[in-house]
Amino acid sequence: MGKALRFPEGFVWGTSTAGHQIEGWNDNSDWWAFEQKGLIRDGSTSGKAVDYWNKYEDDHALMSELGYPAFRLGLEWAKIEPSPGKFSDDAMERYRSILASLRKRNIKICLTLNHWVLPMWVAEQKDWMNPKTLDDFQRFVTHVVEQLGEYPDMWVTLNEPMVPAIAGNLADEFPPQRKNYNAFRRVGSALLEAHARTYRIIHSKVPKAPDGGPTLAGIAQAYQWIVPWGTPGLAGQYEKIAAFVFKRGSFDAWDLSVQTGKQVYPFGGRFIANLRNSYDYCGINYYFRMSVKYDKSRKDQLYVDEKQIPDGIERTQMGWQVYPPGFYLTIKRVFGRFRKPIYILENGVADDADTMRPRYLLQHLAAVHRAISEGVPVKGYYQWSFTDNFEWREGFCKQFGLVGVDHADPELKRVPRRSAHMYSEIIRANGITEEIVAKYAPEAMDAVFGNTWDWTK
Ligand code: BGC
Numbered sequence: 001m002g003k004a005l006r007f008p009e010g011f012v013w014g015t016s017t018a019g020h021q022i023e024g025w026n027d028n029s030d031w032w033a034f035e036q037k038g039l040i041r042d043g044s045t046s047g048k049a050v051d052y053w054n055k056y057e058d059d060h061a062l063m064s065e066l067g068y069p070a071f072r073l074g075l076e077w078a079k080i081e082p083s084p085g086k087f088s089d090d091a092m093e094r095y096r097s098i099l100a101s102l103r104k105r106n107i108k109i110c111l112t113l114n115h116w117v118l119p120m121w122v123a124e125q126k127d128w129m130n131p132k133t134l135d136d137f138q139r140f141v142t143h144v145v146e147q148l149g150e151y152p153d154m155w156v157t158l159n160e161p162m163v164p165a166i167a168g169n170l171a172d173e174f175p176p177q178r179k180n181y182n183a184f185r186r187v188g189s190a191l192l193e194a195h196a197r198t199y200r201i202i203h204s205k206v207p208k209a210p211d212g213g214p215t216l217a218g219i220a221q222a223y224q225w226i227v228p229w230g231t232p233g234l235a236g237q238y239e240k241i242a243a244f245v246f247k248r249g250s251f252d253a254w255d256l257s258v259q260t261g262k263q264v265y266p267f268g269g270r271f272i273a274n275l276r277n278s279y280d281y282c283g284i285n286y287y288f289r290m291s292v293k294y295d296k297s298r299k300d301q302l303y304v305d306e307k308q309i310p311d312g313i314e315r316t317q318m319g320w321q322v323y324p325p326g327f328y329l330t331i332k333r334v335f336g337r338f339r340k341p342i343y344i345l346e347n348g349v350a351d352d353a354d355t356m357r358p359r360y361l362l363q364h365l366a367a368v369h370r371a372i373s374e375g376v377p378v379k380g381y382y383q384w385s386f387t388d389n390f391e392w393r394e395g396f397c398k399q400f401g402l403v404g405v406d407h408a409d410p411e412l413k414r415v416p417r418r419s420a421h422m423y424s425e426i427i428r429a430n431g432i433t434e435e436i437v438a439k440y441a442p443e444a445m446d447a448v449f450g451n452t453w454d455w456t457k
Contacts, residue, residue: 002434012380014070225326
């Protein structure tokens with residue numbers, strides 16, 4: 001027998017998606033309206049996306065065929081509540097069929113209640129800036145939990161709340177395209193409260209998970225491993241401060257607020273009812289390291305360029321640097337802070353030719369394994385993503401799928417990439433074996449089993 005990194009028994013293996021990115025026809029939403037302005041980089045709009053709305057049965061069949069035991073998917077508020085207080089029975093029935101189809105196949109369900117997108121009527125009332133939106137969201141969540149509460153094995157209240165708070169309110173990248181620091185603070189603070197309220201609603205209405213175990217709810221937090229570039233002198237000091245600020249805004253302020261129940265800077269400073277202890281697990285989404293480099297020409301970016309990549313480090317098609325130790329260190333840090341079980345709810349790479357993906361996945365799984373072997377209770381890993389999908393501002397040109405979908409094909413045929421088969425083999429082996437690495441990414445053998453990386457920083 002060759003070398004192997006085996007995962008604990010019962011480890012949950014899955015793939016991850018979001019409603020708007022795969023379903024299609026989310027035409028009553030803020031993102032749909034934003035896309036019509038011609039702002040998507042490849043000129044596309046989400047349109048029919050990959051038509052999961054109609055093709056879900058076939059997708060689930062393919063998932064079973066590939067042997068993927070768990071699936072993370074999202075619901076679209078705009079479809080379920082197309083106008084204030086009026087729920088669509090048709091949309092609810094469709095979601096019920098989708099979840100029932102997964103259940104029938106014994107595929108575990110991880111359900112996200114909000115993955116950024118808002119109904120148009122919420123956008124029109126000034127989204128999370130308007131305190132009324134919190135009550136509206138609470139009404140939506142209550143309805144969903146009452147209707148569909150029997151299905152999810154675990155719940156994600158919000159996906160990466162700080163991403164739309166930053167991209168939509170500071171960086172002009174996402175709707176509603178604000179560039180306003182106070183708006184960022186208010187939206188972030190509202191999202192903290194939305195999470196706390198949603199967590200409570202789930203627990204009050206769903207006393208147990210379907211397998212009889214405890215109800216599991218939390219968020220999927222976007223973590224980057226953020227480090228200063230290391231320029232000598234004063235510029236280097238500035239890089240340290242900038243890295244601190246980026247970390248604080250991207251996840252630290254959120255995490256510290258949840259830890260204590262009281263919002264910390266840059267949020268408002270008030271206590272939020274039920275915020276403390278509102279994680280049954282910590283959900284980690286990790287893709288890349290960010291090295292913060294001083295650049296005096298970048299006035300709009302706090303004088304830093306965070307997209308530069310040190311020599312010898314790979315860059316993905318998103319322009320992100322590949323850095324598995326950052327994943328391991330993030331997992332350790334999050335566990336150190338919350339002492340809760342951890343689920344990796346996203347990790348993956350845009351790679352249409354599927355040449356980087358096998359080694360990317362193997363090395364990142366090796367990082368997860370390293371954390372587990374040091375006693376961190378990582379319970380599951382969801383790869384982003386099952387199929388190619390609508391990658392927000394990037395459109396369809398960035399392909400994150402284990403399963404490829406050619407957007408130009410009217411049938412939107414699903415074609416599993418080599419990585420899809422590699423993932424099946426990993427799941428079957430409940431780990432990474434030398435044979436799997438030799439077959440799919442022999443170039444990564446040392447990085448997976450040896451000591452190529454420095455795991456300390
Ligand atoms: C998001 C996904 C997105 C992925 C890749 C995550 O930040 O939750 O919706 O597609 O990253 O960019």
